[in-house]
Structures are given as structure tokens and as C-alpha cells.
Amino acid sequence: MLYFSHLLEDEDTKAVIRETGMGVEAIEFAISENLNHLNEKIFSYQNRLKDMKCKNLILHGPFLDLNPMTFDDKIQAITRQRYEEAYTAAKALGAAKIVYHTCYVPDFYLLIGWAERMAAFFEEFLKDKDDSIEVLMENVLDRQWEPLKETAKRVQHPAFGLCLDIGHAHCYGEDSCAQWAKELKSYIRHVHIHDNMGNKDRHLALGEGSVDINAVMRELREIPKCTYTIECSTREAVMTSYEILKKYVCGIEIDKKQRKCYS
Structure with a gap:
């Protein structure tokens, strides 16, 4: 199943749904101000989804100023509160999945004990x-895939998994995003799709950066029922990425010299 992020205006979002049948990954409930008026925002977004004729939904959870592995119990409490509020919205709107960032900041947070604390947070959150809703942890500034894998191993809940963001892995990770996909694919349930040149998180259309999408998709196509969200901020970039991505999902590898069908 393919989705695209609701970074577009509603009319463009409606048009893309009509043209492609893709679902939407909502960012409405990643914003703290909206969480402050939760019931009102759930109601209004419900009506917007109906108008856009959106049938399949994923939610992106809040992340700014939050930290699941914090040693400060008050910061952890507000992080859990915000996560709960977004989860409530996901439940009310019938979302299939909700994505939360790791919130890890390199050179500021130590990785010693990080996975243990992250796992403890999510196990408590999922208790x-x-x-019915998959709860997924997404890499952002993370340089290494090992802590995410260790966290996923430790969380013993059927709803928990990982969201691999290939653009983030490409510009922040120490290994290639194909290597991230290979190492994490046992736990990956969802993937964020966008491109960049490896030096800045630009959310370009596929093919406009240097992500080796062939190598990535060779790994990801082995994951049963994996879903994908195109995270681009213009209609043109979304449609360009859609035309490329749907070929991979159908089992076709794109190459400059040839196309190879795996099916």
C-alpha cells in the first residue's frame, strides 16, 4: 500500500488521491497546538478526509521538544501525554499506523543504555x-541502525515495529540506506520515501538525489505487507516519486540500462 504525506494543500491532496488511489499520512497531529484542541481537530480533520475521499490513513505523531528516553520524569510524562493524544486521534480516525521519531540527537545523547530506555518507554506506552494500530519508531538524525534494531528486539508487543526513512538514513546514517534496510528489515513495517544528495535532508522526488533506490528496494521487497509513504512537499514531486515507486512495488527494478521484472 502506498501513501503520501499530507504536506500538500487539501485540493492538491484530493487530486493526488483521485489520480493514484494512494492513502494519506497525516501530519495534523504532530503539531502540539493541534493536540491542545484534540477533539476539535479530530472532528475537523475527519471532515477534511471525507471531502478528500481518503480511505486509507496513517498518522505521524508529535516529535518537537519531546524525548522518550529522557532521564527527566517530567519530560517523559509530557512525551507520553503527547504520544497518547496522537494515538487517540489515530484510533478515532481509523488510522492503520502511527509513526513516532526516535528523537535522538547525536553528540548530545549517549547511546549507552539508549535502547534499553527506549524499549522501556514503548513497552509502558503499549501496555x-x-x-489494531501499528506503533512505529522512525530514524531521523540517527547515525547507526544498531540502536533501533536493539530497541525493536526488546519491545515485546505485536503492534511495535520500525519505520525506515531512507532519506534520513542517506544523509545522516554512517552506512548506506540499503544497508539500513538489510539490517532492519525483520522489524520494518513502513518506509518513508524521499531523496537527497547525502548532505542535507531535502525531501526531493525520487531520482533527484543520490539514493540508490534499486539497492534499497531489493531489500525492502522481501518484507511482507510493507507500506510506503512518499514524503515530498509538492504535487509534482509526489507524482514523480509515485510513478517510480509503484514500479518497484509491482516488482520492477529501474536501471539506466535495463528494466528487470522480479515477478
Whole structure:
């Protein structure tokens, strides 16, 4: 299943849904101000989704100023509160998945004990939840894939998994994003798709940067029922990425010299 991020105006979002049948990954509930007026925003977004004829939904959770692995119990409490509020919205709107950032900041937070604390946070967060909504942890500034893998190993809940952001892995990771996909694919349930030149997180259309999408998709196509969100901020970039991505999802590898069908 393919999705695209609701970074576009509603009319453009509606047009892309009509043209492609893709679902939407909402960013409405990643914003703290909206969480302050949760019921009102759930109601208004419900109506917007209906107008856009969106049938498939994922939510992006809040992340600014939050930190799941913090040693400060008050910061952890507000992080959990914001996560709960976004989860409430996901439940009310019928979202299939909700994505939360790791919130890791290199050179500021130590990795010693990081996975243990992240796992403890998510196990507590998931204690009263069923598996109707997948709860996914996304890499952002993370340089190494090992802590994410260790966290995923430790969280013993059927709803928990990883969201691999290939653009983030490409410009922040120490290994290639194909290597990230290879090492994490046992836990990956969702993927964020965008491109860059490896030096800045630019959210370009596929093919406009230097991500080796062939190498990445060779790994990701082995994941059953994996879903993908195109994270680009213009309609043109979304459609360009869609035309490329749908070929991979259908089992076709794009190459400058040839196309090879895996099916």
C-alpha cells in the first residue's frame, strides 16, 4: 500500500488521491497546538478526509521538544501525554499506523543504555493497547541502525515495529540506506520515501538525489505487507516519486540500462 504525506494543500491532496488511489499520512497531529484542541481537530480533520475521499490513513505523531528516553520524569510524562493524544486521534480516525521519531540527537545523547530506555518507554506506552494500530519508531538524525534494531528486539508487543526513512538514513546514517534496510528489515513495517544528495535532508522526488533506490528496494521487497509513504512537499514531486515507486512495488527494478521484472 502506498501513501503520501499530507504536506500538500487539501485540493492538491484530493487530486493526488483521485489520480493514484494512494492513502494519506497525516501530519495534523504532530503539531502540539493541534493536540491542545484534540477533539476539535479530530472532528475537523475527519471532515477534511471525507471531502478528500481518503480511505486509507496513517498518522505521524508529535516529535518537537519531546524525548522518550529522557532521564527527566517530567519530560517523559509530557512525551507520553503527547504520544497518547496522537494515538487517540489515530484510533478515532481509523488510522492503520502511527509513526513516532526516535528523537535522538547525536553528540548530545549517549547511546549507552539508549535502547534499553527506549524499549522501556514503548513497552509502558503499549501496555494498555491492542494491535489494531501499528506503533512505529522512525530514524531521523540517527547515525547507526544498531540502536533501533536493539530497541525493536526488546519491545515485546505485536503492534511495535520500525519505520525506515531512507532519506534520513542517506544523509545522516554512517552506512548506506540499503544497508539500513538489510539490517532492519525483520522489524520494518513502513518506509518513508524521499531523496537527497547525502548532505542535507531535502525531501526531493525520487531520482533527484543520490539514493540508490534499486539497492534499497531489493531489500525492502522481501518484507511482507510493507507500506510506503512518499514524503515530498509538492504535487509534482509526489507524482514523480509515485510513478517510480509503484514500479518497484509491482516488482520492477529501474536501471539506466535495463528494466528487470522480479515477478
